[in-house]
Amino acid sequence: MADGLRDAIVTGRLAEGDRLPATRLLAGELGVSRGVVVQAYQRLADEGLTGARTGSGTVVTGHGTALGHRAAGDRRRTLAELRLPLSVSDGIDLDLSPGVPDLSAFPRTAWLRAERAVLDRVTGADLGYGDPGGTPRLRAELVGWLARTRGIRAEADDVVICGGVAQGLALLAHVLGKNDVGVEDPGSRGAWDQMSYWGLRPVGVPVDDDGMRIDELAATGVDTALLTPAHQFPTGVVLSPERRRALLTWAAAPGRLVVEDDYDAEHRYDRAPVAALQGSAPDRVAYLGSVSKSLAPGMRVGWLIAPRRMQAALLAAKHASDLGNPALPQLVLAELIASGDYERHLRVVRARQRRRRDALLAGLREHLPQARVTGVAAGLHLLVLLPGEGEDVLLAEKVSAFGVQSHPLSWHRQRPGPNGLVLGYAAHAPDRLAEAARRIGRALNPRERSQNRSVAPSS
Structure with missing residues (x-):
C-alpha cells in the first residue's frame, strides 16, 4: 500500500x-x-x-x-548522449553489434559446482576486507593460466583484479594523468570514450594490414599507446613481427608505456594465437584482459598486469575506488581455472563460435559478393569492407530497415576511410546468421532490393 x-x-x-x-x-x-x-x-x-x-x-x-520526474528525465538524457547505442533499435530482431558474446553458453552447471566447492571451504578471512589487488588464489591461478596460454611473464603480486577492462583503463588513466595517448585508427570507440572521460586525450594512429603504424605513432610525440595487437579491433589484423619489434623499441625510451588490450584472446579458429606483447617487455607493457568475452560481461571481472614501477599507485587507486572486487566470484573463477572447467568451457565455446563465423561468412560471400571480409581468423566479429567512402552510416541504416543491427566502421575511426560494417556473430545460431547475411544482401544490393521491396524481414 x-x-x-x-x-x-x-x-x-x-x-x-x-x-x-x-x-x-x-x-x-x-x-x-x-x-x-x-x-x-x-x-x-x-x-x-x-x-x-x-x-x-x-x-x-x-x-x-518534481524530483522523481527530473531524475528519470536526466537519466534518459544521459543515456541518449552516449555515442554508441545501449539498446537495440525498434524493429531489430537480429542484433549483430560487435562485442556481445554468447550469453546462453555461460557454464551454469560448472559455475554452481565451483561455487559449492568454494563455499564448503571459504573462511571468514576470505570474506573480509582483503588485498585491493584481488584474492591471492585467483591471482595465482591467473598468472599460471596466462603464462600457458598468452606467454605472460608475471607473479601473482603483479596482478590487479578489476571490474573489467573498463576499470583497468580508468585506473591507468588515474596514474598517467591528463596525457595524450596514441590509439589505433580505426580502433575501439568504447575505449576512446573511456579514456576521454577519465581525462586522457586519444590521438589516432593509422592502422594498415600489419597493424598500427609505429612510425606514425612516433611522429605524434605521445608517451603512451593503447593497442589490440593480437586481434586488432575492428579490422582483425595482427600486429606484424616487424611492427612488434618497432613498438617495443619505441617503448624502451624512458617514461613510455604500451597498454595491451587482449580483449578476445580465447577465440582463435584458423591459426595459433600470437603471444601477448607483455611477455616480451613486462617492464614496458600494461596488460589488460577480462572474462567478458569468455563468460559474460555482467561478471565484471578483469585483470591488469602493469610494470612494477606503477604497482603502488595502481593499488592505491583501486583501494580508493572500491576496496577491491567481490571475493566470491574471484574464488569461483579460480576454482574453475584450477579444476580445468574453464578450459573445457572455452573449447566448447570456440567450436560453437567457429560454426557461427562460418555461417555468416558463407552467407556474406553468397549475398554480398562485392564485399571484402577481414578479421575472420579470430574473435567474435567480422569487418565487411564495401566500395566507396563516407556512406557507411547510411548503409547501416539500410541494413537496419531489414531488421539487422550493425556498427558502421566510421563509428570506430577518426580519419576518413573506406565504407565498412562491423558485424558480431557470437550471439546467434548459424541459421539466424545465414538469414542476417541474406537480409544484408537484400539491403545493399539494388537489384535484390528492388525485387524484394514488398518482402518484410522474416522473424
Missing part, C-alpha cells in the same frame, strides 16, 4: 496539499485492517512525503513529483 501511495505522489497523481482518506475509511474501501493503513501512512510520513495537519488529517507534504 505504501508503494502505491508513494508512486502516486512521485508521479504527480497526488499533489502537495492533497488530503489522504481517513485511515478507517480507506481500510474499509480496500478490505484491509486499519492497522495496515496506519502503518503505510506512517512509512510515508517517515519519508517526508506526508504529514498530519490539524483539522485536515493526513496530507501530502513532500515534493516527490
Whole structure:
C-alpha cells in the first residue's frame, strides 16, 4: 500500500496539499485492517512525503513529483548522449553489434559446482576486507593460466583484479594523468570514450594490414599507446613481427608505456594465437584482459598486469575506488581455472563460435559478393569492407530497415576511410546468421532490393 501511495505522489497523481482518506475509511474501501493503513501512512510520513495537519488529517507534504520526474528525465538524457547505442533499435530482431558474446553458453552447471566447492571451504578471512589487488588464489591461478596460454611473464603480486577492462583503463588513466595517448585508427570507440572521460586525450594512429603504424605513432610525440595487437579491433589484423619489434623499441625510451588490450584472446579458429606483447617487455607493457568475452560481461571481472614501477599507485587507486572486487566470484573463477572447467568451457565455446563465423561468412560471400571480409581468423566479429567512402552510416541504416543491427566502421575511426560494417556473430545460431547475411544482401544490393521491396524481414 505504501508503494502505491508513494508512486502516486512521485508521479504527480497526488499533489502537495492533497488530503489522504481517513485511515478507517480507506481500510474499509480496500478490505484491509486499519492497522495496515496506519502503518503505510506512517512509512510515508517517515519519508517526508506526508504529514498530519490539524483539522485536515493526513496530507501530502513532500515534493516527490518534481524530483522523481527530473531524475528519470536526466537519466534518459544521459543515456541518449552516449555515442554508441545501449539498446537495440525498434524493429531489430537480429542484433549483430560487435562485442556481445554468447550469453546462453555461460557454464551454469560448472559455475554452481565451483561455487559449492568454494563455499564448503571459504573462511571468514576470505570474506573480509582483503588485498585491493584481488584474492591471492585467483591471482595465482591467473598468472599460471596466462603464462600457458598468452606467454605472460608475471607473479601473482603483479596482478590487479578489476571490474573489467573498463576499470583497468580508468585506473591507468588515474596514474598517467591528463596525457595524450596514441590509439589505433580505426580502433575501439568504447575505449576512446573511456579514456576521454577519465581525462586522457586519444590521438589516432593509422592502422594498415600489419597493424598500427609505429612510425606514425612516433611522429605524434605521445608517451603512451593503447593497442589490440593480437586481434586488432575492428579490422582483425595482427600486429606484424616487424611492427612488434618497432613498438617495443619505441617503448624502451624512458617514461613510455604500451597498454595491451587482449580483449578476445580465447577465440582463435584458423591459426595459433600470437603471444601477448607483455611477455616480451613486462617492464614496458600494461596488460589488460577480462572474462567478458569468455563468460559474460555482467561478471565484471578483469585483470591488469602493469610494470612494477606503477604497482603502488595502481593499488592505491583501486583501494580508493572500491576496496577491491567481490571475493566470491574471484574464488569461483579460480576454482574453475584450477579444476580445468574453464578450459573445457572455452573449447566448447570456440567450436560453437567457429560454426557461427562460418555461417555468416558463407552467407556474406553468397549475398554480398562485392564485399571484402577481414578479421575472420579470430574473435567474435567480422569487418565487411564495401566500395566507396563516407556512406557507411547510411548503409547501416539500410541494413537496419531489414531488421539487422550493425556498427558502421566510421563509428570506430577518426580519419576518413573506406565504407565498412562491423558485424558480431557470437550471439546467434548459424541459421539466424545465414538469414542476417541474406537480409544484408537484400539491403545493399539494388537489384535484390528492388525485387524484394514488398518482402518484410522474416522473424
